[in-house]
Amino acid sequence: MQTTRKARAIGVLLLTAGVVATLTGCSGSTGGGSNADSGTYTFWDPYPQYDASSDWAKLIEQCGTQAGVTVKRTGYDTTDLTNKALLAGQQRNSPDILLVDNPVVSTLADAGILTDTTDNGLSTGTIAQNILGAGVLDGKTYGVPIGANTLALYYNPKVLQAAGVDPASIKNWASLDDALAKVKAAGKKGITFAGINTEEGSFQFLPWFWGAGADLTKLNSPQAIAALTLWTNWIKQGYAPNSVIQDTQTTSWQEFQTGEFAFGENGTWQKASAAQMGAQLITIQTENGGPAPVPTGGEFFTIPVQKDAARYKTSAKIVECLSSGDNIVKTDNTLNYVVATQSGQQAQLSTDSTMKTWVDAVGVAKARTGDNLGTKYPVISEQLWTAVQKAESGAASPTAALAAAQQAVDAKLNK
Template sequence: MITTRSNHRLTVFAGVAAGAALVTSLAACSSGSGGGSSDDKTGAKITTINVWDPYPQYDDSSDWAKYLQSCAPEGTTLKRTTAATADLLNNLTTAVKEDNAPDVVMLDNPAVPEAASAGLVAPAEDVGIDTSGFDANLAGPGTVSGTTYGVPIGANTLGLYYNADILKKAGVDPASITSWDALNAALEKVTKAGDKGITFAGISGEEGVFQFLPWFWGAGANLKEPGSAQATEAGQLVSDWIGKGYAPKSAISDNQSASWDLFLTGKYAFAENGSWFAQAASTQKKFKAVMMPIPGKDGGSAPVPTGGEFVLAPTHKSNAAGHYAAAKQVIECLVGKDNQVKTADKLGYFAANKDQRQKQIDSDAIWKPWAAAIESAQGRTTDLGSAYTPTSAALSTALQSSLNAAGDADAVKQAFSAISAG
């Protein structure tokens, strides 16, 4: 997501027939890589380089699409195909099986260990990708069982935005919000003053889990024990927000874009959301929007998850050397040291290299509040690797049950106990 971004992308749901059509369409888009050979050592030149990305919100007229096109090496054509994050891994599985994969794919970082374990992406060393210089916490998901497969195209994370005008009206000092109790007290004050509380994305799937993790980790929970008492406390926190009317009932199905739109109405005091909205927060005129770290249960800043995609070269059998040579050129264009900031800026991301990121922060003040958060962010797959996927699915189920329980403590406890039982 998350990100989906994690994160800021809309989750797309489709029927079986539509899903099958999408897979077929994506596979067909990959069939134009000219110069194919049955011998993977020949390295026949690829003249049409196929790139898959998870940014359907950026159409072909967007700055991102134009920037990506500029990465086509001389004498080649770059063909971009885009699909929702939730679909890309399944589409890639089919394409690799048929030896019809794209040359470059961008996967949400929690999907990388699963893709690597399934043999869907090639080791970076085989492709010739430079993996040096990236921050360890941001690059972590790209290494599986000691082998590095890809590098982050950029990074993002979560923070707590607040409407300074609403807090001032309610007599809430934002500097005092350093714990769950303080946040809940602020929510009570702003709602009693006639405003609304907090927006967040509780949608089913990875995007909702991505937004839940700061509260989960902030309670002291660990992904190796997703049904723990601490995890239940985090579930109770967000469940109570629904039950007390601090958060809208739509949070159960809101994605990050929808919850951000609610915050932009100017009616809500807080919004848990991503760094990719920092620019939008700084330029909107309805109210003063400010970012603060998400508070941990008993004080201090809660750990936040790393968001953003990894850029990788899918596995090929026929003419692997040719496909990997093409992939290397595009990947170098996107994440080479001279281009990391330009690429990250196009996506509203941070560069995943500390020195390059500092250039961003120095050039635009909107990034300064986020610097500490991104540097201390945690990888979602760091502890579990490919086992993160089923754990995330279980957490999503428990979160959905908790939100629907609207504060019912027995129901929340039962929802997380079900993970332990499983």
């Protein structure tokens, strides 16, 4: 049974990352720890942009010193990191610590690559449960978050003012539609978002999906249809450009930066860029009013299985230092993470009041792999973004597209 489970998890990971061809080219010699008295602990992260002079690299060195060891850190891009983590785990040659994108945690855990907090001694302490949820599978917790990022609606005050729209009036979908209509009538453009057929598309659609009351276990529900109808109507009515069908979060942001659009759905990582252009922020609203659940983004610190379990104690010390709210607040990693604890969030707000909307958004956020979806999530997400593409392009109605999506999910998960 365990072998079957591992094979299924590995298969899902390969399907999601699209990395079958590249796995054979990965070397197993880059793996991690050997025995507990080793003075060097290996750490892989998805931040290749940060070199040895960065605040992030300095924090890693500091945390290693406090734990009495040297940390050898390697940064990979996200896909490459996932590939190497999988291969190293199969070869039982994992690094001591892995920092991975949160949806990957449950897949690596299901494949038997990660230790849980009972084994490794990591403390989850006061971490907010909705953020921690991405690391939970079958009641066990397999890591701790570095923090969380998520989505909200940036708006251009000049465009709204010219259209006679008060951003405070946007309290539900109907009032957002009214605002978009006024913006279009004033000769400006409405809203940009990433509707591409990748995980970015699902990520951006989820606030509206969940904001309608839909559930990922039933993609063809009336609530899900309402959410997809909202998006497709925006394209039909000219509130959103046709380009959203292929827009990534980066390209949709570039459209917003032209100054022609009223709204742009995007994340905390655009905070500095938004400030430069004078953009401001509101939370995404549910269909009937109130902040919508948004998906939690960000990475998790995990401790892979080692031949010598005595290494976990030191690995846990390093992780607890790296994930400390104080350190995340002080370390400029340019990603503008929201700290994962309420006390840390308050400290963050005391130093940067512009994080208030983001803290509010994270407060009602949900893990994509939450509700114990685990390794089912990549299958569901792929069919969700496929349905979004069909409806956006007019190839199928929202009802038909989501019905086909649910049928495909059932077929794949019930094999």
